[in-house]
Amino acid sequence: DTAVSQTPKYLVTQMGNDKSIKCEQNLGHDTMYWYKQDSKKFLKIMFSYNNKELIINETVPNRFSPKSPDKAHLNLHINSLELGDSAVYFCASSQGQGRSTQNEQFFGPGTRLTVL
Amino acid sequence: DAKTTQPTSMDCAEGRAANLPCNHSTISGNEYVYWYRQIHSQGPQYIIHGLKNNETNEMASLIITEDRKSSTLILPHATLRDTAVYYCIVRVYPIYNQGGKLIFGQGTELSVKP
Numbered sequence: 508d509t510a511v512s513q514t515p516k517y518l519v520t521q522m523g524n525d526k527s528i529k530c531e532q533n534l535g536h537d538t539m540y541w542y543k544q545d546s547k548k549f550l551k552i553m554f555s556y557n558n559k560e561l562i563i564n565e566t567v568p569n570r571f572s573p574k575s576p577d578k579a580h581l582n583l584h585i586n587s588l589e590l591g592d593s594a595v596y597f598c599a600s601s602q603g604q605g606r607s608t609q610n611e612q613f614f615g616p617g618t619r620l621t622v623l
Numbered sequence: 624d625a626k627t628t629q630p631t632s633m634d635c636a637e638g639r640a641a642n643l644p645c646n647h648s649t650i651s652g653n654e655y656v657y658w659y660r661q662i663h664s665q666g667p668q669y670i671i672h673g674l675k676n677n678e679t680n681e682m683a684s685l686i687i688t689e690d691r692k693s694s695t696l697i698l699p700h701a702t703l704r705d706t707a708v709y710y711c712i713v714r715v716y717p718i719y720n721q722g723g724k725l726i727f728g729q730g731t732e733l734s735v736k737p
Binding site: 511540542548549550551552555563565597599611612613614615616617 | 657659661664665666667668669672708710724725726727729
């Protein structure tokens with residue numbers, strides 16, 4: 508059983524297009540995240556949602572819009588794609604309360620986005 | 624969140640212990656030390672975390688110095704599958720339901736060799 512899943516795994520698209528990446532977790536977690544890993548392999552937080560409410564927004568262009576229809580899903584929609592958006596995007600989830608081990612973040616397999 | 628410093632890369636022979644150091648000299652009293660790793664082309668994976676005391680789980684051991692300014696992650700019997708980038712992260716323990724962002728540095732690229 509996959510804990511955190513993302514679709515698609517690979518996404519190749521032209522500049523200017525709009526695309527979405529989907530994320531689902533079956534761990535019953537309250538908090539979900541999007542991270543971006545660029546070509547230099549640096550992982551940076553983009554957004555965090557807790558119970559469908561946005562709690563972290565790290566200076567991300569407003570072309571990026573996360574949407575959380577329920578606490579098991581956090582999708583990422585990107586408008587007007589640019590070359591610099593090419594990266595691997597990781598979704599993660601965690602449980603915010605309870606025993607300390609429940610605060611570890613579980614990551615999905617990543618979506619490799621290539622903008623041509 | 625405090626900054627961490629790790630060696631860029633390390634090698635380890637298969638079957639031997641891998642000791643990965645991390646300096647976090649500006650760590651404050653309420654910050655925890657977390658370790659994650661990222662195997663090539665996969666998402667990061669949680670390994671272990673601690674505050675003051677040494678910690679051990681099925682994956683690794685975490686040794687934190689008494690002054691908490693540095694720590695060492697120990698993989699007791701490294702295997703080829705342990706080849707990965709290992710990230711040491713310090714952060715305030717998240718409260719309530721809000722999880723908490725992870726700030727990843729460059730990490731240490733560990734190569735386990737046969």
